[in-house]
Amino acid sequence: MIKYVIKRILMMIPVLIGVVIIVFTINYFSEVSPAVILAGANATAEDIAAKNAELGLDRPYLVQIGSYFYNLIFHGSMGTSYIYKQPVISMIATRMPYTLTIGIIAAAFSAVVGIVLGILGAVKQNSIFDYISTTLSIICAALPPFLVCLGLMLVFSVHLKWLPIQGINGWKSYILPIIATGLSPIAMTARMTRSSILEVIRQDYIRAARAKGVPEGVVVWKHTLKNALIPILTVVGMNFGLSMTGSVICETIFNIPGLGLLMASSISQRDFITTQGCVLVCAFIVCVMNLLTDLCYALVDPRIKAQYKNTGKSIKKRSIQKGGAAA
C-alpha cells in the first residue's frame, strides 16, 4: 500500500512539470507582453525593452524556463510578481486559506446533501420526490456559476439583507460563496448516487438481504451504499477540483481575496508569473485529490486494496469504476 502511494506521488512529478511547461509556453507566446502593461500607455520601445530586461523576459525560452525550474526546486520559489513585487509563493499562501475553506466546506456539504438526495431519489424511485429532485439536479447542473452567485447575492444580500454582499467579514460572509460553489456539485453527486444505487439495488444479494429480513435502512446504508460508493467517490473528488475553477468566478463576484481572485486579476493584468504559480498550485491540488480518491477506493472496496497491494501498479480509474459497478 505504501509502495503504491509513493509510486503515485512520484508519478505526480512529471505531470506537474508538464503543467509548468504548458503554462509557461502559452504565456511565453502571449500577444501582449507583461512589460507593455507595466510600462504604461505612453511607453516608448526603449521603456518596454528596459522593463523586459528588468523582468528577465528578454532571455531565451530555455533559459527562462530553466531558471524557473531551478528556483522552484532549489529555492522553493515561484518567482516574484511583476505587479505586486512580492514573492508569488507568499501571495498564494496568504490567499489559500479562503479558497480552501470555501472549497472544503462546499465539497463536504455538497457530498452529504447530494448523497442523501440521491439515496432518497433511488429508494423512492419514480415518486414525486424523485421526480422533483431529478429535475432540480438537471437544472442545477446547467446553472452558470455567475448567475448562481449574483442570484444568491440579489436575494439574500440585497433584498433580504441577511448576509453581507461582498468581502470577508466574519463567518457570515462564507455562507453565500459556499452555497454558490456547492450547488452544481450537489446536482452531480445526487445524479451519480441515484444511478449508482439503482444499479446496485437490483442485485441478487440485496434481494437476499431483504429476504432474510434485514431492515430496509440497513439494506440501504450497509449493503447498497457501500457497494455503490465508488462512482460517487469519483464525482466527489472531481467536484473538489472543480471548486478550484469555480472559485475564479465566485471570488471575483463576492470579492473574496482568495486564490481565484488572484488568478483572475493576474491573468487580466498579464502578471504571468503569478498565473503560473496559481495554475501549478491548482493542478497540484487536483492531482492530490485524484490520489486521495484512489486511496478512498481502497478503503471502501477490499478488492481494490488487494490490487494495490499485489501489483503496486497504477490501476486505471475506469476499470475500478467498472469493477465497482459490477459488484
Added chain:
Amino acid sequence: MPNGDVMSAYLSGEEVKRHGKFYFMAKRFCRNKAAVVALTFIILLILGAVFCDYLTPYDYAEQNLAEAKQLPSAAHIFGTDDFGRDIFTRILRGARVSLLVSLMGVLMSTAAALVLGSIAGYYGGKADNLIMRFMDILISIPGLLLSMTVSAALGTGMVKTAIAMAIPGVAQLTRQLRSSIMMLKDSEYIEAAKAFGGSDIHILWNHVLPNCLSPLIVQFTLSLGSSIMCISGLSFLGLGVQPPTPEWGNMVAAGQDYLRTYPHMVIFPGLAVMCAMLAFNLLGDGLRDALDPRMKQ
C-alpha cells in the same frame, strides 16, 4: 434492457430495411419528451441567432439613452440595458456568438481528438503512452483556468476564444475515443479487414471510427453546452468576446453594476446561458438513449 431495444430486436429484417436505421433512432429519440423539447429550443435558438436582424425592430448596437434601463414591457420584452439597447435583441445576437464560438471550439477539439485518439487507441505502444501522458497533464489543469490562460495569451476575438475553448476539450474527447477504439480494434471484423489487406487509414476511417460514432456524437453535444457556459464565464471575466459584440457573459458582467436596481439586465442573459446549457444536456442524454440504447444509464 430498455423497451425500444427489445422491440427492435423482434422486428423482421424486411421492416428494418423498409424504414432504415435512422427511423428507429428517430423513434427512440421522440419517445424522450425532454430531448424533443430541447431540440426544438435549440433549433429556435439557431433560427433566432441567424435571423436576429429581422426578428426585432431594434438594432443590437444602436444606443438610445432615452429608453435606458427600462424594465420588461410590451415594447421590450426583456427590458433595455444601460445604453437603452433592447436586451432581447442582444440575447439573440449573443446566441450567434455563443453558438458559433462553441461550435468552432468543439469542432477543433474533436478534430484534434480524432487524430490523437486514433493514433493512441489504434497503434498503442509508445505513441499511446506519449499522447496519454500529455492528456494527463492537460486534464490536471482545471478547464476554465486553461481556457483563461490561453485566452489571455492569444487575445480576444471569436476565433481566438474558440481556440481557448478547444484546448481543454481535447483531453476528454481523446480519452473517450481512445477507449472506444481500443475496445473495437481486436474485434473479428477488424481482423478480417486487415486480412483483406486494408490499410490502417482505410480500416480506421471505414471500420473503426463509424462504430465509435455514437459516444462521440453524444460527447460532442454535451461539450457544446459546457463550452457555451465556459465562453460566457470567460467573457464575464473580461476575456473572450469583448463588448460591443454582445455575448451572454459580457452582458451579465455589464449588468452586474445595476444588480440592485435593474436585476433584469443580469437575469435574462444568465437565463439564456442556463437554457442553452440545459437544452444541450437534455439533447445529449436523449441522443445517448436513441443512438445506443445499451448505454442508457
